[in-house]
Amino acid sequence: MPNIAFISPKGGAGKTTAALLLALGLAESGARVALIDSDPNKPLVHWASLPDRPASISVHPAPTVQDIRDAVREASRREPEWFIVDTEGSERGAMVFAALRFDLALTPVAGSQLDLREAIKAARMTEAFGKRAGSALAHRAFLTRVPPALKPRTLATVVAGLRAAEVKMLPTGLVEKEAFRALFAIGGGFEALEAAGVWGVPAARHNTESFVRDIVDLVRRPDAAPSRLAAEAHG
Numbered sequence: 001m002p003n004i005a006f007i008s009p010k011g012g013a014g015k016t017t018a019a020l021l022l023a024l025g026l027a028e029s030g031a032r033v034a035l036i037d038s039d040p041n042k043p044l045v046h047w048a049s050l051p052d053r054p055a056s057i058s059v060h061p062a063p064t065v066q067d068i069r070d071a072v073r074e075a076s077r078r079e080p081e082w083f084i085v086d087t088e089g090s091e092r093g094a095m096v097f098a099a100l101r102f103d104l105a106l107t108p109v110a111g112s113q114l115d116l117r118e119a120i121k122a123a124r125m126t127e128a129f130g131k132r133a134g135s136a137l138a139h140r141a142f143l144t145r146v147p148p149a150l151k152p153r154t155l156a157t158v159v160a161g162l163r164a165a166e167v168k169m170l171p172t173g174l175v176e177k178e179a180f181r182a183l184f185a186i187g188g189g190f191e192a193l194e195a196a197g198v199w200g201v202p203a204a205r206h207n208t209e210s211f212v213r214d215i216v217d218l219v220r221r222p223d224a225a226p227s228r229l230a231a232e233a234h235g
């Protein structure tokens with residue numbers, strides 16, 4: 001059962017959005033997903049309280065790190081095929097490592113130098129926890145809030161910075177999309193957005209599918225991923 005944790009020392013980078021998109025994408029392919037909401041502001045719990053939540057997604061609050069184990073226990077009763085943990089954007093989020101076994105930590109990077117530094121920090125932190133636990137923990141950064149049209153220079157600088165620091169990246173980045181923001185106001189998934197007349201839903205869905213496929217590939221076939229990532233980097 002894959003355990004995916006979204007971590008970054010900084011808030012507002014795009015963890016919660018990406019965690020929900022991963023859950024929605026997995027649910028669309030028929031999987032049962034448990035979302036652990038480990039942000040005291042409970043953004044995912046709030047999303048779940050809106051109409052049209054897919055029945056295969058359950059959301060479990062864990063307002064403090066100490067609550068994570070209980071939330072996981074409660075979630076386990078529904079026998080989910082995936083666990084996704086969303087953490088709050090602070091150093092405290094890193095303590096999730098101590099509270100939970102996970103297979104993959106993901107850190108969003110919007111196109112800023114600050115995000116770049118935070119992503120490098122998160123990758124190093126994952127490495128350190130892995131060493132302490134005696135097993136290599138996978139970490140990937142991914143771009144988010146990518147402008148849909150022109151890729152600005154700063155984005156190229158950020159990608160180069162990640163590469164220089166040997167921080168591995170998911171091939172797919174999440175685009176800056178009104179539809180992604182609207183999910184938290186309207187609730188449900190892409191069908192609910194379409195029914196509400198939100199603009200750009202097909203592209204948002206397509207972007208999400210590609211993002212989710214990267215993560216599924218990585219978790220299912222860890223050996224196949226590096227060559228693919230290398231091909232992307234050079235292609």
Ligand SMILES: Nc1ncnc2c1ncn2[C@@H]1O[C@H](COP(=O)(O)OP(=O)(O)O)[C@@H](O)[C@H]1O
Nearest residue numbers: 011012013014015016017145175176177180181
């Ligand atoms: N890909 C995206 N497209 C549009 N808005 C986004 C995207 N990712 C994040 N946002 C917006 O940026 C803000 C912070 O995102 P959020 O996912 O809450 O970050 P975090 O959980 O890391 O604090 C929110 O207002 C969210 O709607």
Ligand SMILES: [Mg+2]
Nearest residue numbers: 015016039088
């Ligand atoms: Mg968040």
